[in-house]
Amino acid sequence: xxxxxxxxxxxxxxxxxxxxxxxxxxxxxxxxxxxxxxxxxxxxxxxxxxxxxxxxxxxxxxxxxxxxxxxxxxxxxxxxxxxxxxxxxxxxxxxxxxxxxxxxxxxxxxxxxxxxxxxxxxxxxxxxxxxxxxxxxxxxxxxxxxxxxxxxxxxxxxxxxxxxxxxxxxxxxxxxxxxxxxxxxxxxxxxxxxxxxxxxxxxxxxxxxxxxxxxxxxxxxxxxxxxxxxxxxxxxxxxxxxxxxxxxxxxxxxxxxxxxxxxxxxxxxxxxxxxxxxxxxxxxxxxxxxxxxxxxxxxxxxxxxxxxxxxxxxxxxxxxxxxxxxxxxxxxx
Numbered sequence: 001x002x003x004x005x006x007x008x009x010x011x012x013x014x015x016x017x018x019x020x021x022x023x024x025x026x027x028x029x030x031x032x033x034x035x036x037x038x039x040x041x042x043x044x045x046x047x048x049x050x051x052x053x054x055x056x057x058x059x060x061x062x063x064x065x066x067x068x069x070x071x072x073x074x075x076x077x078x079x080x081x082x083x084x085x086x087x088x089x090x091x092x093x094x095x096x097x098x099x100x101x102x103x104x105x106x107x108x109x110x111x112x113x114x115x116x117x118x119x120x121x122x123x124x125x126x127x128x129x130x131x132x133x134x135x136x137x138x139x140x141x142x143x144x145x146x147x148x149x150x151x152x153x154x155x156x157x158x159x160x161x162x163x164x165x166x167x168x169x170x171x172x173x174x175x176x177x178x179x180x181x182x183x184x185x186x187x188x189x190x191x192x193x194x195x196x197x198x199x200x201x202x203x204x205x206x207x208x209x210x211x212x213x214x215x216x217x218x219x220x221x222x223x224x225x226x227x228x229x230x231x232x233x234x235x236x237x238x239x240x241x242x243x244x245x246x247x248x249x250x251x252x253x254x255x256x257x258x259x260x261x262x263x264x265x266x267x268x269x270x271x272x273x274x275x276x277x278x279x280x281x282x283x284x285x286x287x288x289x290x291x292x293x294x295x296x297x298x299x300x301x302x303x304x305x306x307x308x309x310x311x312x313x314x315x316x317x318x319x320x321x322x323x324x325x326x327x328x329x330x331x332x333x
Contacts, residue, residue: 122164
């Protein structure tokens, strides 16, 4: 059962971007302790992995709600199958990746290259919407390669919204180079163009439009929210997770106390012990917590102790407890 605080929820006013190898279930549980309201996304999971892979790729903790599944794929039937499975498992949203520029994604004919096939994207969205009642959304770029005009973007949004029925787009405000740049370079080199996302909202006022790319503070998020419906924060939320501690108050207007960093760490202990008992490795959990004391006295010692000890055989929650003693208590505010 979903928590009461998400019972009437579907707002991506602020969300944490899906990030491959980063936003796994341990990361999402940790982030949820910092904000009760931010929408959390899985890493991109391919339809092939869900349908044919060994293991359960849809596992998550109930505490993660609201949580969205990001799918990678371009076969409408397969996407519909996965969307239906995700709804049955209780996910709050399905998101189609039309933004990832990696070679592996292109070879599978999904990700950013799909911007060049808006009719196919519309068909994928329509097939998923036909079998689920939860929102089906799209995360995209502002363009690909030399197809980076505003007209190109508006044509994509028009077709996917009108033919596919998609009502919610998150726009990574950079174009993607499908050749010549690595995925990392594609997150940094193409210039940001937030006004283009703002203009899409003006031209499609009936759609939910959010922005992603380069957002580092909650004040910046509020500036974007003056123009748009949502903001998605990526790497900054991962590398400096305490940024999320004031999301409920500043972005969602809730009258809640801001948690101390040590409180968040201590709230992770039962989760860590449960996961270790189920066979998880401490390092797979603790790596997401490394940045919690960023730029604080003792923060380097906290990181070093965890990095040197969490991977050891038999490492348990006492590693995190000891690491926490490296932080001066009077500075934990």
